[in-house]
Amino acid sequence: MHHFEFASAPRIVCKPGASMELAAHCAILGIRRPLLVTDAPLLATGLLDPVIASLEAAGLAAQVFSDVQPDPPEAVVVDCAQQARACGADGVIGFGGGSSLDVAKLIAVMLRSSGVLSDYFGVDQIVGQRAPLVLVPTTAGTGSEVTPISIITTGESTKAGVVSPKLLPDLAVLDAGLTLGLPPAVTAATGIDAMVHAIEAFTSLHRKNAYSDMLAREALSLLSANLVEVVHNGGNREARSHMLLGSMLAGQAFANAPVAAVHALAYPLGGHYHISHGLSNSLVLPHVLRFNAPQAAARYAELLPCIGVAASGDVAADCATFIACIDALIEAVQLPVRLRDLGIAEADLPMLAEDAMQQQRLLVNNPRPVTQDDALSIYRQAY
Structure with missing residues (x-):
């Protein structure tokens, strides 16, 4: 029950x-x-x-x-x-x-x-x-x-x-x-932000439930199916409507099954470099997914059909495909993918890792425990 x-x-x-x-x-x-x-x-x-x-x-x-x-x-x-x-x-x-x-x-x-x-x-x-x-x-x-x-x-x-x-x-x-007048870069960053909400709600260690899972899956389906379209054809009202609804459903999901390490590592990027929240999430998302995979592979595999790809039944393979598809989607909406592209110095990465550890409110929800060394490793992969 x-x-x-x-x-x-x-x-x-x-x-x-x-x-x-x-x-x-x-x-x-x-x-x-x-x-x-x-x-x-x-x-x-x-x-x-x-x-x-x-x-x-x-x-x-x-x-x-x-x-x-x-x-x-x-x-x-x-x-x-x-x-x-x-x-x-x-x-x-x-x-x-x-x-x-x-x-x-x-x-x-x-x-x-x-x-x-x-x-x-x-x-x-x-x-x-x-x-x-x-x-x-x-x-x-x-x-x-x-x-x-x-x-x-x-x-x-x-x-x-x-x-x-x-x-x-x-x-x-x-x-x-x-939302029709949103520039492509803002559309892309905010859309990835909403997808992160759905993914992290679905894999949250605390308060994840059947209702939040339903919302997260539907949100991810709507968002992944329409993001590339609204970035490249911002006047598509139907696609914009699907994105806005997907964003809200993801919001409902993570409001009840809270977000985790992607957000924890994104906050220092916004705080120190004033990088938008959505772009900050996008920069670390694939690397946090790979870090979480040993504990969250089954959950990521379960989300694969929500991004339009049939599951094979091989959990490890489906998890890897899910992460690869997220990489491809970020590339398709033409967001920066490296911290260095935003003018962040490699010498700053230890400081970012230290700051990320202050976000324990979020880190406790992550499916895999995150140490300061882990955070630094993730930032280095994103660099």
């Missing part, structure tokens, strides 16, 4: 044009003065203009905070919270990639709390409730719209996570039209 708990956003709307119906959803949630949390480049595209106009036409006093940065630092979250309070916001709409959604989650908490951001770092440290929260992803990657996690940069290069079911939104809105 299977024993598990599963949590996700209580309501999900997935349809073209759904972002233009936010005013009606705000009314249901009692939001009259929403704060839209996003980033300046996205705001400059004009993508939000019709959304803001629709909110204002419905009589909502919408305010915009657009100072979110990739790998958002604590200062950005604090500034956003101050603006939210100053404008009298009574609800939050996160609009953008994972960074914007992560900041929006925390602002919804800080609107109803007298605590400071550092009080929330860790697992289940949020006391009290949050303001109404709606999350609208514009990338098919992080799955942040359905995860109870927010990652913030602390100091110069370290990251801290806030993990609490209170970070799950009241509503996640999936509107594939919002």
Whole structure:
């Protein structure tokens, strides 16, 4: 008998044009003065203009905070919270990639709390409730719209996570039209990020369950079948829709069966070199898969049909084929494959390995234990 708990956003709307119906959803949630949390480049595209106009036409006093940065630092979250309070916001709409959604989650908490951001770092440290929260992803990657996690940069290069079911939104809105303008490189990196979520959820040492497995398999099927197409033909609405749905399903999977060593080794790359999270994952993914293979071969073999390849029944051969296919997919979407290609010095690898070991929250979920020497070896293979 299977024993598990599963949590996700209580309501999900997935349809073209759904972002233009936010005013009606705000009314249901009692939001009259929403704060839209996003980033300046996205705001400059004009993508939000019709959304803001629709909110204002419905009589909502919408305010915009657009100072979110990739790998958002604590200062950005604090500034956003101050603006939210100053404008009298009574609800939050996160609009953008994972960074914007992560900041929006925390602002919804800080609107109803007298605590400071550092009080929330860790697992289940949020006391009290949050303001109404709606999350609208514009990338098919992080799955942040359905995860109870927010990652913030602390100091110069370290990251801290806030993990609490209170970070799950009241509503996640999936509107594939919002992803049509994503550049190929961003599409590729975020797509691989979502695939990592599915793969690591399926092989997670803790809290893996029948429901998360179902989601991970379906997510990987959707993502692997459509990633190359959306990278090379970004205007394909059907493929974009499949990617956005796959990203969300992967988010639901890893929110309940947490990610592991790929993410643990990716975080120092983002912290020190400001490499995007998706690309950081992509750089180490094949090498972590090979490292895990002695313990996770059967699981990787089980995922082979999800990437469109028939299994042979030989676990070792199917595992090797799965990893080779992941290598080929990364090459097909034209992402960099070597750390040296991103200007990382070989002398920095020991520092990266040391930093990766600080991510024990993630490493404990890996199917094979990872030592600092192991991390260094993986970075060297990726170099």
